[in-house]
Amino acid sequence: MSDTGRRNRPALHVEEIAAGERAGVIDEAELAALRASNAAILAAHPAAAVAAEVGRRVGQRRAEARAHRQRHAAWWFGLPTAAAAAAVAIVMLRPGDPEAPTAEPSVFGDMSQGESPDGVRGDVRIKGLASHLVVHRQVGEATEQLRAPARAGAGDVLQVSYVAAGATHGVVASLDGAGVVTLHFPAEAGGSTALRQGGAVRLAQAYELDAAPNFERFVFVTANAPIDAARVVAALKMVAPFADAPTRPLALPASWAQSSFLVEKVSP
Known part of the structure; x- marks a missing residue:
């Protein structure tokens, strides 16, 4: 050619x-x-039209891929945020009952309002949070929060606080290794068992551990109606003789919730 x-x-x-x-x-x-x-x-198929169509399809594919990645990332990283958002609810604070725990000065500070020891503000309630006790120990001029099962010895000064978590009534009592039962809240068996809301509410008096051996078990019994404190004291006395007294459930109505905070006694 x-x-x-x-x-x-x-x-x-x-x-x-x-x-x-x-x-x-x-x-x-x-x-x-x-x-x-x-x-x-x-x-x-003019060249300009073909180029424009190819560019459009490439852009569409990239946009779809980017949207897919964003949806996946939003689902994965949004899990903790969604769970936290679903858990938090705002509740109204109620005035304190005359016989409810007071805000009198204490070496442990005022935890009746504001932030609880675990960092939850007093005007915020965590949905699904169970009623429980919070215990602090005096260490010199400072305090430390104990984690159950905690260890402490005779002479240690403990400040007990409760978190009502929506329960309207409660009783706080303790049983030691010698079988002695102490009522902490209300101050006497016939007193009001109405609880205050708003984070950790400290009891009016701190508690000094004596020389009783083995353990000190703090119990928090709650309900949505007034509670007979004497009945809680009696239930604690009933479990005292058993070897599993530190953990044995109390014989109380099923509608009354109960939780414990165990302190193991150690020698100085």
Whole structure:
């Protein structure tokens, strides 16, 4: 084939023509047919339109991939936030009952309002949080929060606080290794058992551990109606003789919730 024939070949078919030359099958009639095919393809699909469509589809695919990644990330990283948001609810504070725990000065500070020892503000309640006790020990001029089962010895001064978590009434009492039961709240068996809301509410008096051996078990019994404190004291006395007294459930109505905070007694 002449050089002129080579120069007139459309670029679209360079490889096809080159292959044809090697095989010896390219002639002028076939070349004309290829030129006509090129013209038809370009007329049906203008280069600018094809480029625009390709760009649109590439952009669409990228947007879909980005949206998928964002949905996946939002689902994964949103789990803790969603759980926390579902857990938090605002409750109204009620005025304290005259016989309820007071805010009198204490070496442990005032935890009746504001932040609880675990960092929860007093005007925020965690939905699903069970009523429980919080215990601090005096260490010199400071205090430390104990984690059950805690260890303490005779002479240690403990400050007990309760978290009502929505329960309206409660009784706090303790049983030691000598079988002695002490009523901490209310101050006397006939007193009001109404609880205050708003985080950890400290009891009016701190408690100094005596020389009773083995353990001191603090019990918090709650209900949504007044509680007979004498009945709680009696239930504690009933479990005192048993070897599992530190953990044995109290024989109380099923509608009364009960939780314990165990302090193991250690020698100085």
